[in-house]
Amino acid sequence: MKRNIYPGRPYKQNDLFTGGEDISLNACVGKNGGPYNLDAYARGYFKGAICIVDSIIKDSSYVDLLIYPVVFNYRHGVELYLKHLSEVLPKFLNEKSIVRPTHILIDNWDIVRNLLKKIPVFDPDKSLISVVDKILKDLIDIDPNGEAFRFPHARSGNKFLQNTSLINVMVLANTMNTVFDAFSHWDYVAQELMDNK
Numbered sequence: 001m002k003r004n005i006y007p008g009r010p011y012k013q014n015d016l017f018t019g020g021e022d023i024s025l026n027a028c029v030g031k032n033g034g035p036y037n038l039d040a041y042a043r044g045y046f047k048g049a050i051c052i053v054d055s056i057i058k059d060s061s062y063v064d065l066l067i068y069p070v071v072f073n074y075r076h077g078v079e080l081y082l083k084h085l086s087e088v089l090p091k092f093l094n095e096k097s098i099v100r101p102t103h104i105l106i107d108n109w110d111i112v113r114n115l116l117k118k119i120p121v122f123d124p125d126k127s128l129i130s131v132v133d134k135i136l137k138d139l140i141d142i143d144p145n146g147e148a149f150r151f152p153h154a155r156s157g158n159k160f161l162q163n164t165s166l167i168n169v170m171v172l173a174n175t176m177n178t179v180f181d182a183f184s185h186w187d188y189v190a191q192e193l194m195d196n197k
Contacts, residue, residue, distance in 0.1 A: 068149045
């Protein structure tokens with residue numbers, strides 16, 4: 001059965017990015033509302049991964065295909081949150097922010113981890129940084145530069161994920177939610193500190 005996704009009028013150039021009749025499905029972007037910064041984009045990628053995981057839980061028929069956008073969304077959310085925190089955290093130490101314009105997670109995680117350690121309020125019991133560090137090392141081990149879940153092959157021609165045979169969606173989701181919660185916590189603490197300054 002052919003679906004008419006654009007009934008009643010001919011398709012014109014840039015009808016792809018336009019409003020539709022059901023206004024609840026119109027996303028406000030750009031000058032019309034945002035998201036406006038790296039943390040908003042990061043939250044969007046994390047939430048996108050969560051939505052895909054929820055759909056897999058309801059119907060796991062496509063788990064082998066959907067794992068790629070799930071991991072990519074989580075990973076990209078991590079990358080953006082690290083860049084956001086790299087901008088925000090130096091303000092509390094009167095340091096200049098250094099955000100590395102790279103897809104290599106370790107570059108910005110090293111910056112964020114070191115800054116968090118200098119400001120005790122972000123990790124008072126000294127456990128959260130360590131937990132996130134272990135999780136990010138696992139992610140970096142499998143996908144150091146953001147390509148392993150975007151493409152089947154590296155630029156060299158070598159196939160990705162040849163030493164990885166299974167990824168459990170719930171294990172991944174629960175673990176990445178720990179990272180998301182930590183990033184959200186650090187962002188909230190940073191906002192509180194800014195408000196009290």
